[in-house]
Amino acid sequence: MNAALGTAGVALGLAAAVIGAVTIVIGLVGQRPAMLRSSRLYVGLLIAGALLTFFAMERALITRDFSLEYVARNGSRETPPLYNFAALWSALEGSIILWSLILTGYIAVVVHHFRKRLTDPLVGWALAVMLIVAAFFFLLMLGPANPFTTVKGAIPTDGPGPNPLLQNHILMAFHPPMLYLGYVGFTVPFAFAIAALITGRVGEGWLLETRRWTLFAWGFLTVGIVLGAWWSYEVLGWGGYWAWDPVENASFLPWLTGTAYLHSVMVQERRGMLRVWNLSLLCATFSLTILGTFLTRSGVLDSVHAFSESQIGAYILTFFALVVLGSIALIGWRADRLRSPGSIDSPISREGAFLANNVLFAGFAFIVLLGTVFPLVLEAVNGERISIGRPYFDRMTVPIGIALLFLMAVAPVLPWRKASGELLLHRLLWPAWVGTGVVVIAVAFGARGLEPLLAFGLGGFAAGAAIRQIVLATRRQGLHGLVGRANGGMIVHVGVVVIAVALAASSSYSHSAEFVLNPGQSASLAGHTIEYLGLQRVTEAQKSVVRARVRVDGGPVYSPALSTFPGGSTPIGTPSVRTGPRGDVYLTLLDVPDTDNAAVRLGLLVMPLAVWLWIGGGLMAVGTLLAAWPGRRRRPTDPVSAPIPERRVQTPPPPEEPVGEPVGAGVDG
Amino acid sequence: MADQMTDSYVDEEVKPRRRVGPVVAILLGLGMVALIAILATATPAFQKTNKSPLLGKPAPDIVGPTVTSSDGAQYKLSDRRGRFVVVNFFATWCAPCQQEHPELVSFARRHLQAGDAEVVSVVFGDNDNDVKKFFQENGGEWSVVSDPQGQIALDYGVTGIPESFVIDPNGFVVSKITGGVTSEGLDAILTAAEQAESPSGSGG
Secondary structure: OHHHHHHHHHHHHHHHHHHHHHHHHHHHHOOOHHHHHOHHHHHHHHHHHHHHHHHHHHHHHHOOOOOEHHHHHHOOOOOOHHHHHHHHHOOHHHHHHHHHHHHHHHHHHHHHHOHHHOOOHHHHHHHHHHHHHHHHHHHHHHOOOOOOOEOOOOOOOOOOOOOHHHHOOHHHHOHHHHHHHHHHHOHHHHHHHHHHHHHOOOOOHHHHHHHHHHHHHHHHHHHHHHHHHHHHHHHHOOOOOOOOOHHHHHHHHHHHHHHHHHHHHHHHHHHOOOHHHHHHHHHHHHHHHHHHHHHHHHOOOOOOOOOOOOOOHHHHHHHHHHHHHHHHHHHHHHOOOOOOOOOOOOOOOHHHHHHHHHHHHHHHHHHHHHHHHHHHHHHHHHOOOOOOOHHHHHHHHHHHHHHHHHHHHHHHHOOOOOOOHHHHHHHHHHHHHHHHHHHHHHHHOOOOOHHHHHHHHHHHHHHHHHHHHHHHHHHHHHHHHHOOHHHHHHHHHHHHHHHHHHHHHHHHOOEEEEEEEOOOOEEEEOOEEEEEEEEEEEEOOOOEEEEEEEEEOOOOEEOOEEEEOOOOOOOEEEOEEEOOOOEEEEEEEEEOOOOOOOOEEEEEEEEEOOHHHHHHHHHHHHHHHHHHOOOOOOOOOOOOOOOOOOOOOOOOOOOOOOOOOOOOOOOOO | OHHHHHHHHHHHHOOOOOOOHHHHHHHHHHHHHHHHHHHHHOOOHHHOOOOOOOOOOEOOOOEEEEOOOOOOOEEEHHHHOOOEEEEEEEOOOOHHHHHHHHHHHHHHHHHHHHOOEEEEEEEOOOOHHHHHHHHHHHOOOOEEEOOOOOHHHHHHOOOOOOEEEEEOOOOEEEEEEEOOOOHHHHHHHHHHHHHHHHHHOOOO
């Protein structure tokens, strides 16, 4: 029943996507507006298909229909409701369901947003591209990642439940959907970029259409990455939050190129420059989301948390090849139209700073990509096997991070075109004092070392510059000074600074040790004392847990645990963390004795400022929301002297507003 | 991706302008084709096998006292013909060995019933008591052979651990795996070895 429903949903979705894409393309080529308008019907059917697929799988999971192989492998009678619901995205096949559901959601919003302009070739081509992407994911569900295969032979009465690591923390219910909202969201700007290339309308019009979409996708990706790091910190128990694991890099790569794009797009909006580059960045971002899926799902790379291996690799790689080569061919073909009308006047200007920012972000992405795929490349070339780990990434990326902090301080105060020294001095004076002050305070508190102090100082400098902008804007416009891209962006900058400082502090000044303690014994490290009180054994329905009760600094009792799930042979450790504004005390239970009164082995880690990583992530999310907030602003392509439109009662601008640019334009609206 | 940046930028600044776009696109395209080719032909990480002069040769015999049994029973590899044997060199102090251990446990458990494959571990530079404790804590019911002089490791040319060899039912080495194994990867090797054998009719 569930299998039939689900397969029907997949088939419906695939048919709707394929027929819809073909209809739109025929309508575009043959110039038949009626066919273009019918895209709403196909998108409606596509949503129906995706929802049916999703509900069929959730129904199977909730009713414990173990006749489905996916449920037999990832469900169990004892899994609590929330994790059972989240089991949908705990393995490959289910994540593809989630992916396609989110993608169809985005497509639906696009169709609704542009409902009066469905006959516009730009919108038509963009829809066609998105439907093709959707068709690919539905094809995966029909072929190599079919979630609705039924169990052969006897139907089991119970299953092992999701991977134990994935049913240990509430964050697991939110981290993958956030990440996917980000990943998939980049499909929209990518589709518009391809549409702009095909139609030849490579002016600035399509940028404005997709600006907010890109911002949302980027915001979700940011939240997804931060939640992933948080989950890794709270659940995996190795005391870190980022390991440069291929899976992590896969999410970080599109974030880097997406961030570069969000900055360089402003240069194009304002000055009409960097067009090839912006299109390339969008295509690269989307390609990297696909490449990331390939790297994590095909099993070509060793990864600590590669949760799935399957034969799906060939399909994804083919799609990746199609996307990359198609984009490159289109950009090469349109290169002549993409000639920019101007050039940069002075390196010390806003556009010069954005350019430097892009060089750094592109370099950052290149380094991460190289570190991720280099072992494969080397093996292909001379058969040698190496593994690239933390040292490479740390050494290569820390200088870039420091340089980015510096740019973050200087760039927001630079004017467009050309800056004078006097102006810079005036605007940078007090941010520079903030930075110096931070360094002095840090040294007074005993912070040592070049890298962390540089990070603190430049962080203070950058935060000073961002806060200066916010203060000036709110003084001028009141609360409106917090919304809009420039102001929201400054709040994102403050979030980034908070994360950078927390990163520097927690990686440079952390202390860790292992202790073997008998009940009643204490140990201390870096000013914190722990006292081991005793063991507590709990047998729950779906797992048996051993907790060590540990008193931290004479205060409350924390209990790191080891859980054994019936399906898994190795026990899963659950750290217990005392979170505080100045730092975390992170406890792990490493080894449990057979008798309750014997000694246990405990891991103790003191992580300064760790909580600020998550707070910084939250600030970035808030800033992104504020930046995307519809408000009173002039269209960026209008001349600066154009009046700002009066605020309407309804804030969002009417979507049917015509695009101002002539076909093949290079002329600002 | 980084060179794409500089190239496209050159495109913007060079005057008088020439048609560099297609050239850059073709170069970049070729680079991506190469990357895709590498990705397409890469061996999945879970079945990365290495060359060894032993491949296709009779496996050097393994004879020695077992660590896990208290009576010091002798293990002899040549007595174990008729099934696949995964010879696993390991130590308790080696993190990748600890990581692969559950995979070996799962592999051994799955093949216990059918009796078509088993695991034997050879201790590499470790003391027997630690090994005993490790197996008590982490499971694994197969024989663990003590190798205090490192003679077995020498016979097999072990350079680093974990390292595993798959011996076929006739006692020939069919595969050498450097780094951690996975249960599925081992199965893939067994299947491949069975398929390679059956057409020639030499198998079972």
